[in-house]
Amino acid sequence: MPDQITADCVIEDERWEAAGLEQLAARAVEATLRWHRIGGEVVVMGCDDLRISALNADFRGKPRATNVLSWPSVEHLPHPPGARPVMPDEDELGDIAIAYETCLAEAAEQGKPVADHVTHLLVHATLHLLGYDHENDPDAEFMEATERAILQDLGIADPYRETS
Template sequence: MPDEISSDTVIEDERWKAAELDALAARAIGAVLEWHGIGGEVVVLGCDDARIAVLNADFRGKPRPTNVLSWPSVEHVPHEPGIPPALPDIDELGDIAIAYDTCVAEAIAQGKPFDDHVTHLLVHATLHLLGYDHENDPDAETMERTERSILKNLRIPDPYQEKIA
């Protein structure tokens, strides 16, 4: 298994510079890989809604903006529902794209700090690179449980907990 952790960012939307995407990505990706006891490299593209809509259309057939997309470097081995996936044994884990406009809108709508929301999305996307998914209830529960544990280590509140007004 690779033992170094690295995240490289490509900034297409300048607003990500002010948001310090480099630091957010390094923190989130590092936390996921450390939690799993592995290393690896992830490239993160900080873009806007227009760019991610094109990517979403090209790769998922959904011509609309989304918050985050991920492309694993390898096809993951199928696993029993609810069981964590076998971790990839490669250096380059894959790529992530994240859209500034959608992240801001979601953070505001959910009453969450922007940095916490972006960190959660980057953790989520990195888990996809490792083979986690949420295609069925057992896998969704496993992925959410893993996200909660990693985010707790980062002192970020549970993003799935309902806010009590």
């Protein structure tokens, strides 16, 4: 049985309240951590494109909007490409920021429900907090397979499936 799972939300952009970010974050973080059979705390900040652009510039040197950013609380141990990372043993797993305008635009462009797209991005970001990455093909394939499995448990369609 996993330890306690907490997803704390900080709403900087009020539009996230109407979009149900608190419930989406709780659902995504809980599903991801339960899938790994661990507990922990994640802080999710719902912001706008302007704020995430500043964060992206400060932390990644990329002064433009992006959909989601994550900051793990611990430095992760190296793992072989395509292997499951070693799970952190800290309660505080890290922070996530998610941008309203970018998420809505991507969901519309991809023909997906906003809630499903946001849930996918939060699962993806939570996996980054756990040490997953997509810096090489084996790691990207493993991360995407893990995302698919967690999202399937939530009843959300495969976000990587090609549509015509």
